Amino acid sequence: MKVWMRVRALGDSASVMRRDDAALPPRDEQLTWVDRVADALDAVSPSRASGAHSAENRRSACVRSFAREGARVADVVERQVPLALADQADLVFIMAGTHELLAGRSSPETLADRVDASVAELRGAGSDVVLISTLATSSALVPRRRLEGSAEFTSELWWIARARGATVVDAWSIPDVRARPLGAVERVTLDAAGHRMLARRVIEALGVPYRDGLLPPVSEAASRLPG
Numbered sequence: 001m002k003v004w005m006r007v008r009a010l011g012d013s014a015s016v017m018r019r020d021d022a023a024l025p026p027r028d029e030q031l032t033w034v035d036r037v038a039d040a041l042d043a044v045s046p047s048r049a050s051g052a053h054s055a056e057n058r059r060s061a062c063v064r065s066f067a068r069e070g071a072r073v074a075d076v077v078e079r080q081v082p083l084a085l086a087d088q089a090d091l092v093f094i095m096a097g098t099h100e101l102l103a104g105r106s107s108p109e110t111l112a113d114r115v116d117a118s119v120a121e122l123r124g125a126g127s128d129v130v131l132i133s134t135l136a137t138s139s140a141l142v143p144r145r146r147l148e149g150s151a152e153f154t155s156e157l158w159w160i161a162r163a164r165g166a167t168v169v170d171a172w173s174i175p176d177v178r179a180r181p182l183g184a185v186e187r188v189t190l191d192a193a194g195h196r197m198l199a200r201r202v203i204e205a206l207g208v209p210y211r212d213g214l215l216p217p218v219s220e221a222a223s224r225l226p227g
Contacts, residue, residue, distance in 0.1 A: 001207050004091035004128065007041065007063040009034045010080040011095035011132070014190055015067035029192035034093070036199035038063035040208045070186060072100045073111045081118045085125055092122050093202070095132035095171070101150040102187040108149050112156035119164045129166035130205060131157045132198070136172045137179045137188050169201045 009015045019035045041063060064087075066080040076096045084092050094115065100106045115131070122129050133154040136147060154172055161168045176194030179187065190198065 001044065002128075003045065004041065004206075005045075005062060006087055006089045007038070007091045007093075008084040008087060008089040009063070009065040009067055009093045009095075010076050010084060011067040011093070012071040012099065012186055013067065013069040014135075014186075014195075015065055015093065015095050015132075016069075017063070017065040031192075031195065033190070033195045033199040033202060034063070034065050034067075036196065037093075037202050037206075037208075040199075040203050041206075044208055067095075070099075071096065073097050073106070073114050077114045077118050081122065084122065084127070088125070089122075089127050091128045091130070091206075093130045093132060094118070097153050098134040098150060098188060099186045101134065101153055102146050104146050104149075108153035108156060111153055112160065115157070116160045116164070119160055119166055123164050123166065129161075129164070130202065131161055131166055131168045132202070133157055133168060133171045135174070135177050135188050135190065137177045167205055169198070169205050171198055171201075174198060 009017070014032065015034050016032055017034050017038065018030050018032055019038070066083050068075065068080075071080070073096045076094060081092075097111050097115070101108065101111070119129050119131070134150040136150065151172070157168050160166065171190075174190065174194050174197050176191045176197065177188050178191055
């Protein structure tokens with residue numbers, strides 16, 4: 001199994017990390033999919049396996065999130081990707097595009113072109129890249145035509161992954177998505193069950209052993225990264 005030591009998550013509030021935000025650990029339902037993937041990577045890190053971790057610093061795989069609430073694709077491309085490049089990240093997660101597409105402010109093609117350029121740059125620097133698809137909701141708060149644009153963008157992500165040697169993890173089919181009222185900074189969000197499901201799909205793509213005792217997701221949920 002491949003081991004990644006510098007992992008960076010990019011995107012909006014769905015991709016923040018909460019486990020290290022406060023002195024007291026957050027409750028399980030507050031953890032995001034990034035927190036859960038980080039825990040899985042910790043468990044299989046070489047120093048954890050060899051007992052080299054100290055009580056003060058148990059995490060050898062350096063997982064950080066540059067994600068910020070309300071971030072759009074432009075924020076990811078212009079602010080977060082350069083940070084990942086500066087850190088020489090060997091694994092980068094990108095989850096962006098859902099909110100601006102549901103707001104009807106951007107075209108799927110324009111956003112896909114920007115993501116494609118960033119993925120090419122990251123791959124050229126030697127980073128493995130995992131693209132997380134957009135989220136979907138059946139709520140009447142979101143017009144169907146805008147959901148169709150989000151679906152089109154997700155299909156573009158699969159093309160980018162094939163062209164750039166990246167991978168895509170499906171978040172579109174996750175049912176645990178909550179819609180927010182018109183005017184909200186972020187139109188949809190994952191609930192606790194959604195974060196757990198997405199984490200399992202990402203973990204499957206990475207080839208990391210499961211730790212939550214749950215059955216693995218369907219094989220179509222993610223295309224496996226090369227070992």
